[in-house]
Structures are given as C-alpha cells and as structure tokens.
Amino acid sequence: MVSMGRIEVKDLSAPDEVITFELGISHQVRIGGTIVSRDTHQPGWTWWDHIRPIVGTESCQFHHRGVVLAGRMGVRSDEGEEMVIGPNSVFEITPGHNAWVDGDEDVVTFDFAGSAGWATAPTERERIVATILFTDIVDSTGRARSLGDRAWRRALALHDETIRAVLRDYRGHEIETAGDSFLAIFDGAARAVRCATAVVAATAAIDVPIRAGVHTGEVELVDGHLRGVAVHAAARVMALAGGGEVLVSGTTRELAEGSGLAFESFGHHELRGLSGERELFTVVGIS
Numbered sequence: 001m002v003s004m005g006r007i008e009v010k011d012l013s014a015p016d017e018v019i020t021f022e023l024g025i026s027h028q029v030r031i032g033g034t035i036v037s038r039d040t041h042q043p044g045w046t047w048w049d050h051i052r053p054i055v056g057t058e059s060c061q062f063h064h065r066g067v068v069l070a071g072r073m074g075v076r077s078d079e080g081e082e083m084v085i086g087p088n089s090v091f092e093i094t095p096g097h098n099a100w101v102d103g104d105e106d107v108v109t110f111d112f113a114g115s116a117g118w119a120t121a122p123t124e125r126e127r128i129v130a131t132i133l134f135t136d137i138v139d140s141t142g143r144a145r146s147l148g149d150r151a152w153r154r155a156l157a158l159h160d161e162t163i164r165a166v167l168r169d170y171r172g173h174e175i176e177t178a179g180d181s182f183l184a185i186f187d188g189a190a191r192a193v194r195c196a197t198a199v200v201a202a203t204a205a206i207d208v209p210i211r212a213g214v215h216t217g218e219v220e221l222v223d224g225h226l227r228g229v230a231v232h233a234a235a236r237v238m239a240l241a242g243g244g245e246v247l248v249s250g251t252t253r254e255l256a257e258g259s260g261l262a263f264e265s266f267g268h269h270e271l272r273g274l275s276g277e278r279e280l281f282t283v284v285g286i287s
Helices: 140-147 149-169 189-205 229-239 250-255
Strands: 002-004 007-009 017-021 024-031 034-041 064-070 073-077 082-085 090-093 097-101 107-113 128-137 173-178 181-186 210-222 225-227 246-249 261-270 277-286
Touching (some): 128 140, 128 189, 140 149, 149 173, 149 189, 173 225, 181 189, 189 250, 250 277
Parallel strands (some): 210 246
Antiparallel strands (some): 017 024, 064 107, 073 082, 073 097, 128 181, 210 225, 261 277
16 A cells, blocks of 8 residues: 555555455455455356355345446346446446346456445344435436536535535434435434435525435444445335425334424335335424
8 A cells, every 4th residue: 555645545456355256356445435346257157146145135235336347247226127338337336236247258347336345244243223314316317418517517516515514514424425315324313304304405495406215223334334224215215205305214203203393194105125015204394
C-alpha cells in the first residue's frame, strides 16, 4: 500500500484477501471504507451451481456495481429480466439475481460494491434492531431525459446534499446511496418516520420528488453494508409508495405509537420475496 496524506493506493496483485471457489477467484482490497475486487469466473461457472450452496440463499442478495473487463456475463433478476453484459460495460445489479459465464471465455470484472462477504458462508454476527429508511426519486429516468445530462447531474447533487442535511438533523446514519436512492438507519422508529416526512418535504421544495419506506427489524452491519431480511422488507415497503408518500410497516407504526405521529391504513400487501401479507400505513399527520 502507498499512502501519502490524502492519497491512498493499493495493488490488486497484492490483495488484502483472496477468496477462491469452484471455477472462480476474487482478489479484494479495502480502501476508503470500500472493498474493491477483481473477480475471475471460468467457463461453466454459474451462481446457482457454485455460490448458492455456499451462501444458502435462492438468489444473490448482494448489490453489485462495477465493470466487465473481459468475457460475457449473463444475469437474470428474480423478476425475470435477463441480460448478457460484455466487455467495457459498466453495470449495476441490485439484490435478487442469478449470474453465469456466457460462452467459453473467462469473465473478468472489477466490482466496486457487493464484494464484502460475497461467496462466503454466513457467520454468526451481532444483530441489532434498527429502523431502516429507503428513499428514491420518482420517475428518475423520465426526469433525467427531460432535464438533460448536465441539469440532471446538478439535480442529483442537490438531492444528495438535501437528504444528507436532513439525516444529520434527525441523527440518521447513511449506509449507502445508489444513483437516485438512499438507505439510512436510525435507533428510534418515530425519529426515522419524522425524518422520512422531512426528507420528502425538503426534496419536493427543490423539485425532485421522492418516495420513502420505513421498517424496523433486526439487521447486521457488515463492512459498512446492511444485511438482513428487514432490509429487503424496507425496500419492498418503499416500492409500494407513491410520489411524495411515506409508507411504514406495522412494526414501525407500533413502535412509534404515542409519538404524535398519525397513520392511516394502506391495506394489506404481499412484499415480494417475503411470506404472508403485511399491513402497511401512510403517514398522514405530525404533531
């Protein structure tokens, strides 16, 4: 490693960690609070056959962001969206997918997210109860198209700055931002809901409308990333919200009882990937 004040450099040929698995290898370095990896998968490798038995989930639950350097990588989401990604392609793949080597050439990728704990068996880690806030911009693709690249970049930067300012006011802890979305956690349910409503109002004022979802449950914080079923539940709650709306789970509503927040039933819904229907609630008032 080379470190000169504010500049830190690491060499992937001398990685901090090497993870090997059947038909593949991952060289990883830790830098700036992030794990960057160079991953090689040989022809015949599939996530289903070679990684699923290690991690024990029905699809990959990691959020990957990186670039394909060589070969062709096939990806299929849990919803059935399928794509083959070739060399020089920059990718973002959200949790809930399968992947494989397409063709007879090694696939080599750089991964700038989703490497921590990937292709390793789950271990017992300390679990904490936290309230999780997810937000994303409403119709971000359409807004980007109408504004143009330069104006959209400015709007995104202002969106990020605005949300971070509100998070500080409510003692929220930012975990991750991916494009037009934010993930944060709180140690209090009512404060998280109040922050969500404040974030929706603040971004509306800068003409970047968002939606928000809040859920409370047990999570693991591993290498700066949040893990656990509760994280997926919070994302699914947000996905059901409309523009300018804050939806919360029944668990969060119960924990926020007596806090001056008013809720209205949003009905019972199945959350994709989770069993059973759950009642959700809209925030309708704050005192």
